[in-house]
Every structure is written in C-alpha cells, then in structure tokens.
Amino acid sequence: MASEYAIKTPPQTLDDADATAKPLLEKAKANLGFVPNMYEAMAIAPGVLDTYLYGYALFRGDSGFTPAEQEVVFLAISRENGCAYCMGAHSMLAEKASRVPGDVLAAIREDRAIPDEKLAKLAGFTRIMFRTRGLPRESDVKAFLDAGYKEQHILQIILALAVKTLSNYSNHLNHPELDEAFSAYAW
Numbered sequence: 001m002a003s004e005y006a007i008k009t010p011p012q013t014l015d016d017a018d019a020t021a022k023p024l025l026e027k028a029k030a031n032l033g034f035v036p037n038m039y040e041a042m043a044i045a046p047g048v049l050d051t052y053l054y055g056y057a058l059f060r061g062d063s064g065f066t067p068a069e070q071e072v073v074f075l076a077i078s079r080e081n082g083c084a085y086c087m088g089a090h091s092m093l094a095e096k097a098s099r100v101p102g103d104v105l106a107a108i109r110e111d112r113a114i115p116d117e118k119l120a121k122l123a124g125f126t127r128i129m130f131r132t133r134g135l136p137r138e139s140d141v142k143a144f145l146d147a148g149y150k151e152q153h154i155l156q157i158i159l160a161l162a163v164k165t166l167s168n169y170s171n172h173l174n175h176p177e178l179d180e181a182f183s184a185y186a187w
Contacts, residue, residue, distance in 0.1 A: 003172045003173050003175075005173060006173065006174070006175050007041070007044065007173045007174050007175075009044050010044075011037070011040035011041045011043065011044060011174070011176070012025065012040055012043035012044060012046075013025070013040055014026065014029065014035060017043060018046070020046040021043035021049065024039070024043060024046060024050055024053060025039060025040065025043055027053070028053070034179070034181065036089070036176075036179050036181075037085075037176035037177050037178070037179050038085055038086075038089070038170070038171060038174075038176045038179075040176070041170060041171070041174035041175075041176045042166075042167070042170050042174070044174070048166055048170060051166060052163060052166040052167055052170075055159055055162055055166070056163050058159065059156065059159050059160050059163060063153070063156040063159070063160070064150070064152055064153055064156060065122075065153065065156065066098075067097065067098035067099065068094070068098045068099055068100045068101075068104075068119070069119065069122055070098065070160075071093055071094040071098040071100050072094075072100065072104070072108065072114075072119050072122050072123050072126070073122065073123075073126050073157060073160045074086070074090045074160060074164060075087065075090050075091070075094065075105075075108045075109070075123075076108060076122075076123040076126040076127055076130075077126060077130060077160060077161055077164040077168070078090060078164055078168055079108060079109070079111065080127055080130045080131070081130075081164065081165075081168035081169070081172075082168075082172075083164075083167070083168035083171050083172065084171075084178070084186070084187050085167075085171040085176055085178055085182075086164065086167055086168055086171065087109065087185075087187035088178045088182040088183070088185045088186050088187050089178070089179070089182045089185070091109060091182075091185035091187065092181065092182045092184070092185045095185075100119075101115075101116060103115050103116075104116050104119050108123060109187060117147070118147050118148060121143060121144060121147035121149075122144075122147070122149070125140060125141075125143070125144040125147075125149075125154075125157070126157055126160070126161075128140050129154070129157050129158070130161060134158060134161075136154075141154065
C-alpha cells in the first residue's frame with residue numbers, strides 16, 4: 001500500500017548527496033555492493049537513514065535471533081505495514097541469505113498459517129506487538145516464552161518495529177522503485 005502523497009524532493013545519490021548523507025550512502029555501497037533505492041530516498045533526511053542503519057545493524061548483530069528468525073520478524077512487520085518494497089527486499093534476503101524455508105516465506109507473503117511451529121509463534125507474537133502497540137497480554141507473552149524465546153527477544157522485537165517503522169513509513173511516502181537485486185521477489 002502506498003501513500004496518496006509522494007515526497008517530491010529527489011533522492012540523494014552518491015553523485016549529489018550532501019556531506020551528511022554521502023558517508024552513509026558510501027558505507028551502504030561498501031557493505032552491499034550497491035545503494036538501495038530505499039536508502040537514497042531515506043537520505044533526504046540523513047538522520048532517518050542513519051538511525052535506520054544503526055538500529056538495523058544492532059538488530060542483525062545482537063538480537064539473539066537466528067538469521068531466519070530475524071527475517072520472519074522483519075517480514076511480519078513489513079506485511080502488517082503493507083510495505084511492498086521491504087516485502088520484496090526481505091523475501092530475497094530470506095531465501096538467499098537467511099535460509100528461511102520456502103514454505104514459511106510463502107506463508108508469510110500470502111498471509112497463511114506458517115507451517116513451522118516456532119516461527120509461527122515468532123511471527124504471531126511480532127504481529128501482536130505491532131497490533132497492540134507493545135501491549136501484549138500475559139497469555140501472549142507466555143505462549144511466546146513457551147515457544148523457546150526469552151524476555152530479551154520481546155525487547156528486540158521492539159527494536160525491529162522501530163527499524164521497520166522508519167523504512168516502511170519512508171517507503172510509503174517516497175515510493176522507491178524495487179531494486180533489480182530484489183525484483184524477482186516483488187510483492
């Protein structure tokens with residue numbers, strides 16, 4: 001789902017980025033081999049891109065979730081927010097980098113029951129955190145913890161919600177085109 005409004009300020013590219021945005025875009029290119037369209041659009045407000053990149057790195061490096069679990073969290077949030085760009089990008093990462101089982105990825109993309117019980121609990125609890133704005137019931141938390149997760153994972157989901165809010169909402173307003181690297185996973 002896209003906003004009726006579209007940001008009119010052109011994205012910042014490596015060729016024309018200001019002094020604050022340029023190092024962020026250069027770092028992205030060094031890490032990924034290209035600068036995603038989403039990053040160029042977020043760089044219109046460099047603090048948004050910087051905060052996103054920082055939080056994203058912290059979640060990836062210290063969440064206590066496996067790479068597959070991290071993608072399930074990001075995909076569950078992006079689906080809830082209706083962000084086609086992030087659904088495409090994280091679907092590619094899920095399959096190619098994080099090794100999310102194909103049936104799990106398809107279930108999340110199609111809003112069907114997830115066939116892996118633990119990943120289903122993770123996606124379900126992430127959706128509860130999203131829908132309740134961080135006010136889960138005790139029974140929701142108990143079910144999540146009973147699935148093998150810890151309380152620190154709840155706080156890590158909050159970090160993922162913050163990161164995805166930055167990217168999903170920015171994408172709703174910036175309407176970045178899905179990069180070639182993710183195009184086979186358009187949603």
